[in-house]
Amino acid sequence: MNETQIRERLREAVGETRVPPDLRNRVEVRLGSSERMKGGSLMFGFGRTASVAAAVLALLLLAAAVIGIRAWHDSLVNSRPASPTVQNPTVSQYQAMVSHDEVYALSKQANACAVLGDACPTAEPLLAAALQKWLDDLNGTRPPSRFVYVDPELRRHVAACIRDLRAALAAYNAQDQKGMDAAIGAAVSERDTFSAEVDAIRNSRQASASGYASAVRSDQAGLTNCVACQTLAGPGQASCNVGDDFCQNNIVVAMENIDALQGDLVRDFAPDASASKDARLQMDVFAADQGLVAMDVAWSAHDQTSLQTARDAFRQAFARVVSDLAAL
Known part of the structure; x- marks a missing residue:
């Protein structure tokens, strides 16, 4: 049995999640x-993680050889503090x-x-x-x-x-x-x-109806004035290509604005009468943020296809956010 096979058997025995190839x-x-x-x-x-990792691996192999991988694994799990x-x-x-x-x-x-x-x-x-x-x-x-x-x-x-x-x-x-x-x-x-x-x-505290309405109006104005957000998601969108620093800067600035909106929704959370609509808004804000994160990763990886896919996801989520705010 070669080294690779031994590692595979060890992973199977202890239930270890395999390292993603990417x-x-x-x-x-x-x-x-x-x-x-x-x-x-x-x-x-x-x-100094390298030497620690080597020592841990050695202990794993020793424990497996002496008392059996499965029994050792069960003992390890049961001894972990909450x-x-x-x-x-x-x-x-x-x-x-x-x-x-x-x-x-x-x-x-x-x-x-x-x-x-x-x-x-x-x-x-x-x-x-x-x-x-x-x-x-x-x-x-x-x-x-x-x-x-x-x-x-x-x-x-x-x-x-x-x-x-x-x-x-x-x-x-x-x-x-x-x-x-x-x-x-x-x-x-x-x-x-x-x-x-x-x-x-x-x-974080529950806002009054008037205070929440005021915060929503402010957030609407903020997104309208977010040039980076409008550039990436609004009508007549400009191109956004890997290697284009202007594109990457728009992603970063849009992230900052979406993060600020999310913070506002947490700091002054909705009164009970608006709770269901606010929950939908927060879900869509999170989706918009995830779209921007994916764009950032794709831009850094010089992956134009993934960048465009992520941008489409952001554009759709951003449109929902605008609609959600208008509904409030």
Whole structure:
């Protein structure tokens, strides 16, 4: 039995999910897209994972040989501690968890990775661990219905921030100042986005009928004045091609506007009389955001076909959002 067959048997025995064949490409795409972001000061990284992975693999093989793969796997599963403590939190518990984890993570920031002479490898593990702990809490929690659409967005931005900061440390180790600046800028952008989302979650409250109506009118005006949104989704659309920086900039600006709309809907959630219409609006806002995310990935991957498909999805979702707002 060769090495490949042994690995396949091991995966089957422990129930391991196979690594997607395009995982390497997706990681490269995300790291490549960070070059568009503006600069900032932040310190992140990933630590010494290679030696840890080798040690873990050795332990796996040893355990399998001594006590049997299946019995070992069952024992491992049964010994795992429950995490997080509150898996189905109330609104106030969820708000407290998200707020606490963000404050703790941001407390680990340090301006220790601005230039190649700084102490990036020393400062990085503290912040990386804090962000990962936050992400683990989010991934192990079912959000209250009020936050069902902002929660996956929050997870995405925290995870992206970790990836961008790993890229910053990799650039530091390669003595690549330009690459480090781009990666840190991308991480800062993700940080600012998830901080705005946390602020909306922390201050979420049910709006009065008049207050909600006023917020809806403001959101309508915001989308009307969003030139990037109209360029990508409105009538007489301009072309949007891979390699076109104007196209990519429109995607980023449209994302910022859609994220802001989503934050507004969380911060001042609908009164009971408008709850069903608001739920439809939030679902369509989320779909529009997902369309933009897919566009961003396709643009970075130089995949024009996927870019056009994602743009069509965004255009349809954006039209529904405009219609939903008008119905309110």
